[in-house]
Amino acid sequence: IDYTEGQGWHDGRLTAYGPLTLDPATSVFHYAQELFEGLKAYRQENGSIVAFRPYANASRFNISARRMAMPEVPEETFVEALELLVQTDRDWVPSTEGHSLYLRPFMIATQVGLGVNYPSKSYRFMVIGSPAAAYFAGGVKPVSVWLSQDYTRAAPGGTGFAKCGGNYAAAFVAQRQAVENGCDQVVWLDAFEHRYVEEMGGMNLFFVFGDRLVTPDLTGTLLAGITRDSLLTLAADLGLAAEERKISIDEWREACASGELTEVFACGTAAVITPVGSVKGVEGGWTIGDGAPGPVTLRLRDELMGIQYGTRPDPHGWVHKIC
Numbered sequence: 396i397d398y399t400e401g402q403g404w405h406d407g408r409l410t411a412y413g414p415l416t417l418d419p420a421t422s423v424f425h426y427a428q429e430l431f432e433g434l435k436a437y438r439q440e441n442g443s444i445v446a447f448r449p450y451a452n453a454s455r456f457n458i459s460a461r462r463m464a465m466p467e468v469p470e471e472t473f474v475e476a477l478e479l480l481v482q483t484d485r486d487w488v489p490s491t492e493g494h495s496l497y498l499r500p501f502m503i504a505t506q507v508g509l510g511v512n513y514p515s516k517s518y519r520f521m522v523i524g525s526p527a528a529a530y531f532a533g534g535v536k537p538v539s540v541w542l543s544q545d546y547t548r549a550a551p552g553g554t555g556f557a558k559c560g561g562n563y564a565a566a567f568v569a570q571r572q573a574v575e576n577g578c579d580q581v582v583w584l585d586a587f588e589h590r591y592v593e594e595m596g597g598m599n600l601f602f603v604f605g606d607r608l609v610t611p612d613l614t615g616t617l618l619a620g621i622t623r624d625s626l627l628t629l630a631a632d633l634g635l636a637a638e639e640r641k642i643s644i645d646e647w648r649e650a651c652a653s654g655e656l657t658e659v660f661a662c663g664t665a666a667v668i669t670p671v672g673s674v675k676g677v678e679g680g681w682t683i684g685d686g687a688p689g690p691v692t693l694r695l696r697d698e699l700m701g702i703q704y705g706t707r708p709d710p711h712g713w714v715h716k717i718c
């Protein structure tokens with residue numbers, strides 16, 4: 396669907412997947428005015444195809460759009476586009492356990508011209524999809540993380556809370572550093588002291604102190620994960636106390652050493668819930684618990700996946716039936 400200033404959204408259409416033809420001077424190529432979302436469609440036990448909280452993605456998309464000076468997409472249009480795509484072929488959604496159809500709505504600035512006379516006056520919103528297996532090859536195997544001391548992902552007033560490509564482009568070098576140091580993922584720290592935990596490359600983080608959860612608060616520099624939000628609700632349902640607050644790497648290290656911090660996990664649409672087993676990048680690093688997935692991590696994972704795949708009740712109405 397296209398947007399033109401003065402006209403609004405027009406020409407919604409369903410087309411066969413294939414290359415786009417764009418002028419080399421299209422503004423998105425030069426000034427990165429673009430943003431995206433990521434969510435999944437699941438095949439439930441009863442055969443229904445559902446999307447998980449698509450209106451939450453639509454709402455976050457528009458929060459990103461406002462930050463990037465782009466037009467908002469009406470939530471109904473956003474969800475209808477997902478529905479139309481999935482309905483073209485319901486067999487597209489895998490039936491293998493733990494598999495799903497990953498959906499990628501995105502928007503690009505399409506005005507042609509090299510002058511930085513922006514924002515663009517025209518945009519295109521599109522949705523593509525791709526069948527997805529488990530995110531990490533090891534399944535629920537704990538991941539190792541690298542605390543990034545050399546790079547910053549987001550600073551106050553920046554675009555950290557928006558799901559725009561520039562955030563990810565700037566993160567590649569730190570992710571490469573993590574891999575070069577034998578770690579799976581980078582953990583971003585605050586911009587000023589490199590001391591407070593923010594999030595991972597594509598996931599939010601939770602710290603488990605026995606039966607108490609702590610997750611970094613949304614200060615504007617990290618993405619408000621929909622999985623994070625769902626887990627805060629599920630934790631309350633399960634009688635687990637959950638706090639949103641700052642957590643420093645010193646607290647992380649010391650609470651691991653004292654045994655008070657028993658589990659750490661990362662969460663996101665792609666990775667679901669993945670335990671964090673070890674940390675590197677500061678003072679030689681440390682391990683969390685015995686390095687194996689802990690009971691709280693597994694309990695929350697089971698609960699969330701149960702709702703997504705329809706094997707557990709959905710008390711919060713998160714599952715949206717597509718067909």
Ligand code: PMP
Nearest residue numbers: 597598599618620621622663664
């Ligand atoms: N942080 C970042 C930077 C991400 O890219 C993602 C994935 N969208 C998340 C956190 C987790 O968000 P969600 O639970 O909505 O997938």
